[in-house]
Amino acid sequence: MRGPHNIVRLIRTGATFERTGAMQVVLDAFEAPKPLRILARTLGWPFKWLGYKGDPSMPPATRALTALGPAYIKFGQVLSTRPDVVGQDMAQQLRVLQDQLPPFSRDEAIAQVERELGQPVSQIYSEFSEPIAAASIAQVHRARLVDSGREVAVKVLRPGIERAFNKDVDAFYFAARIADLFAPGARRLKPMDVIEHFDGVVQGELDLRLESAAASEFAANTKGDEGFQLPEILWNYSARRVMTLGWADGLPIGDNAALDAAGHDRADLARRVLSLFLRHALRDGYFHADMHQGNMKVAANGDIIAYDFGIMGHIDEYTRRVYAEILYGFIRRDYKRVAEVHFEAGYVPNDRDVDEFARALRAVGEPIFGMDATRISMGRLLSYLFEVTERFGMETRTELILLQRTMVVVEGVARSLDPKMNIWHVAKPIVEDYIKQSLGPRALLSDLTKAALVLARFGPRLPGLVQNRLIEQSAPPEPARYWRWAPLIIMLLGGALGGALVSLLLDHFG
Template sequence: MRGPHNLWRLIRTGATLERNDAMGVVLEAFNAPTIIRIAARGLGKPFKWLGYKGDPSLPPLLSALDAMGPAYVKLGQILSTRPDVVGEDLSRQLKILQDRMPPFPREVAIASVEKELNIRVDDVFSEFSEPVAAASIAQVHYARLRDTGQEVAVKVLRPNIERNFRKDFDAFYLGAWVIETLSPASRRLHPRAVIEHFEGSVRGELDLRLESASASEYEASTQGDEGFRVPKMHWKLSDRRVMTLDWAEGLSCNEIEKIDAAGHDRRILAERILALFLKHALHNGFFHADMHQGNIKIAPDGYVVALDYGIMGRLDAYTRRVYAEILYGFIRKDYRHVAEVHFEAGYVPMDRDIDEFASALRAVGEPILGMSAGDISMGRVLSYLFEVTERFGMETRTELIHLQRTMVVVEGVARSLYPDINIWDVARPVVEGYIKQNIGPRALFRDMSRTLRILSHFGPRLPEIAQTFLAEQQRPQRPPEPPKHAANWLWFVAGAALGAAMIAGLSRL
């Protein structure tokens, strides 16, 4: 990871940043300490002439990233969703990188499809267009199936993209290691964990079979959502480097004039996008984690169509409950409860003062909840919240960042459609619905039923466990303390019995 070739790539990265006048932008955005500034300048200035020259029409950092290739463009796209790391201004700049890469030739895409699927394109497709969209990892072609006439989208990976990304990741890890080593204060943001998260996301995108599986799961989990659609997969025409799914006709979210001309109500669309994202995250636990404007279309019938499933988020049931209670606490202005949830979940160290933390959360919530609808910003909420949690020793949690940064992007899309959208009014019914279903007597009944079902699988072993426990009790050379595993089982059995009694009582309510 830290070989000479990676050091060379790191030097060339610094040189490119210097040559495009972007080094100062990066150092300021990250509020880099003096030691990091000295090291960065040392890696860049003496070798400035080795750096790549970018597009002068772009802002300095975007020009540098664009010049260094797909991996750096993708990193910029990921960082555009991390205002907690790069700041709001730079986050907005980096969004320009979305879908900026030049396409590769149609003939190269056709050759890749034929090799990967072992077919002749002309035998399967009656049409196969020039690229209609090109991103840092893959590009999309419009096509039509010869046998059925079905319109489809064919996504094809860029040539040699896997090898190029592998080389750049090594340099990214070296850079993160250098930052953590020279700046202990940076460790709270976990630079290496950010790169690991980035690598995990990209590796999923570099194998289109994984994205195909995500698309299929997402389509299945959202079938009942009114006003929302995910195109169906064509598994026989998909593999590691090729993915085929139904063509989605519609307007991009940034085509405001065309959306108005088509007669769509932008307020309804904005509220639908925001509410459905929250529903997918809280109720389903599986959500689209890259919902920028380029990945959302408005169909002629007014349905919202989600595209590109390379980056998906997943939350377990416990985490969803924690987040729902935090959101609900802010909505109700119950800051003491929000603080308690943070402590109970282990997000904030137990040695901190809970009353002080609740007071700090009030300073986050009150000014924002008192704003007019058009001024409320989830980005501002998160910015303040990160300041508070940092002060109270809360470490950055990857899954929390994943959800929150996507929320910022979704809010931006919704606000571009309808600037006066009130995110709290939209969030309230979704969160309340989740709370009603998952916290309270019904949820307790359901959870205990699951516990008893699991316990029933181990029923035949309970006599043996009890016998082992009793035998251990009879041994005089040992204190009358049960073995740890047996004691745990007995407590589990006792808890299950108590749970069964509670269920029986609740069922009579």
């Protein structure tokens, strides 16, 4: 029975939130209804004056999550990407959540590496440092390979972290069910969906093979991007709980004094940070979703180096096109088109008035365009946009929330490098180029070609598929009922012929 254990964990959580002064803050952020507030305060109140109260310089919620340990710290980090759930103010507090935890010993790390890689560390690494960085899930060591002498970074999961996370996540699910039971009004926040999202993120980070795969895919997508590089994943020295990658040697992108002393052009770095992110999001639909200063360096040759691939964002091609059209419409101040795109994509229900929606969008865009260039923010624009679309009935889309959150972080990095950068001037050519590539005649031809090729692959099976479908139906008494199948047959045969024609053309001209 996990119920009693989960109740104990929730009481411990409530007690910590009471002692740190975070209970009221969290209940307000979630707009918790009265029954849930009474239950939460009742569980935590007896412990309010006992034990740990945390660092008073930290915000209460941050203080509480830090005290509760790795799973709660990671939960706070994930919630920082969901202002739709916790609100903008709380999300902002959680973005600065301290992720520095006491490291585990070098001996424990070595033992884990040896178990995972199946050989003594001395046969793999000629040097293996004390931990140089420790986070909620893993820590990093600097090492050197025996065979090549190459300097590498070795990421090792915390011992027992999977079991600890699974216990806490089980308690989170239990809490979400209680919220559904005692506070029906809280269901609009979709507590079970929030926990499932968190669970998915964490499970991906608890298997370093998945992070290695994410880094490998990201590297393949961006290998042609000038001025950008990623450390190489060394698969021979990586496993579920260990990840080895090339050492990223460079200056922290947040150290302006060091960048200036080294002669780097900070204005150029700022433009590149923003343009690279937009290219990855629009061109590839796969972007680094944690691009803060701690995860980027500047190489001696001026290249931007990104690392730590635990949180990656993915946007499908259709959503990318919609997002690009929305951005492009705002850049051109064509609010009617922005409104139409929302309706065409099904983001806003068709029973709403498109002209009224366009006027609401104008109220979002015009104040931003009236700002000084140094204050213009795409992240703020997207934030306001989500507020407006929510009023018009648009459902929350997690992938766009993550994109907006990352946009805010990337803008912050760029502004720290060059406070005078004009966001729109940097974004406009990238968005325009994507529009031309993905929404013009060439894009249409490409889409039709892909569809035709897919249908062509099914060509040999089409007669059998049609025959089987007809046999499944009882023979109709009147001939007219056969005409129900004419559109399907025409579409399939037309697709097969079209696919064959495209294949011939590709063979001829390719």
